[in-house]
Amino acid sequence: MKTKAQKKENIDALAKALPGASITIFTTFARGGEQGLSVAQLQELKRALRQADGEYVVAKKTLIDKAMQELKYDGIDVFGMDGSMGLVLAHGDVYAIAKQLYQFAKANPALKLFAAWTDGHAMSQEQLIEMATLPSRDELIARLLGMLQYPVKSLAIVLDQVAKGKGAAAPAEAPAPAPVEVAAEAPVAEPVAEAAAPAEEVATS
Numbered sequence: 001m002k003t004k005a006q007k008k009e010n011i012d013a014l015a016k017a018l019p020g021a022s023i024t025i026f027t028t029f030a031r032g033g034e035q036g037l038s039v040a041q042l043q044e045l046k047r048a049l050r051q052a053d054g055e056y057v058v059a060k061k062t063l064i065d066k067a068m069q070e071l072k073y074d075g076i077d078v079f080g081m082d083g084s085m086g087l088v089l090a091h092g093d094v095y096a097i098a099k100q101l102y103q104f105a106k107a108n109p110a111l112k113l114f115a116a117w118t119d120g121h122a123m124s125q126e127q128l129i130e131m132a133t134l135p136s137r138d139e140l141i142a143r144l145l146g147m148l149q150y151p152v153k154s155l156a157i158v159l160d161q162v163a164k165g166k167g168a169a170a171p172a173e174a175p176a177p178a179p180v181e182v183a184a185e186a187p188v189a190e191p192v193a194e195a196a197a198p199a200e201e202v203a204t205s
Contacts (some may be wrong), residue, residue, distance in 0.1 A: 014087075015067040023116055026076065026117075032083070036083070048104055049090075053091045056151050099133075
């Protein structure tokens with residue numbers, strides 16, 4: 001059992017470590033009547049977090065609560081979290097560490113995520129899960145590049161088809177139809193005036 005001096009030392013260490021974390025995530029890894037994380041699983045969790053620039057710290061709730069009171073971290077009830085508590089202290093990308101922890105918890109249900117503290121305020125479990133399931137920065141950049149490249153690819157395909165169409169031999173133009181000669185109508189002869197009958201000679205007596 002730890003002495004008061006040892007407990008005070010642990011509280012001071014926590015009070016010093018918490019402000020230096022980009023995000024602190026509150027979890028439990030063992031609960032009464034349930035099988036908690038094994039030693040091997042805890043080691044695996046710690047290795048995974050180190051790769052994301054984080055660490056996993058196991059501490060008593062009373063020590064965590066006193067350290068948070070010293071720092072005036074309001075809005076998180078550690079005694080309302082069922083089970084043995086572990087803190088995730090991250091020192092890098094908060095989204096990356098939350099995603100790493102969430103993926104581990106999905107594969108190992110004994111680890112429960114409860115709340116977080118980041119950027120001077122508390123985060124609820126719902127907000128923490130929402131952040132952990134957001135696409136990563138690299139995924140968002142890849143999606144954006146894909147969206148930007150799609151119209152360019154479409155334009156390139158259209159231009160290629162146009163170029164191929166121009167390169168193909170154009171069909172020969174159909175010869176213009178020969179003009180149809182219309183035969184001139186024969187001139188209509190004008191009616192010839194009948195010759196006047198010769199006048200009868202008047203016999204002279």
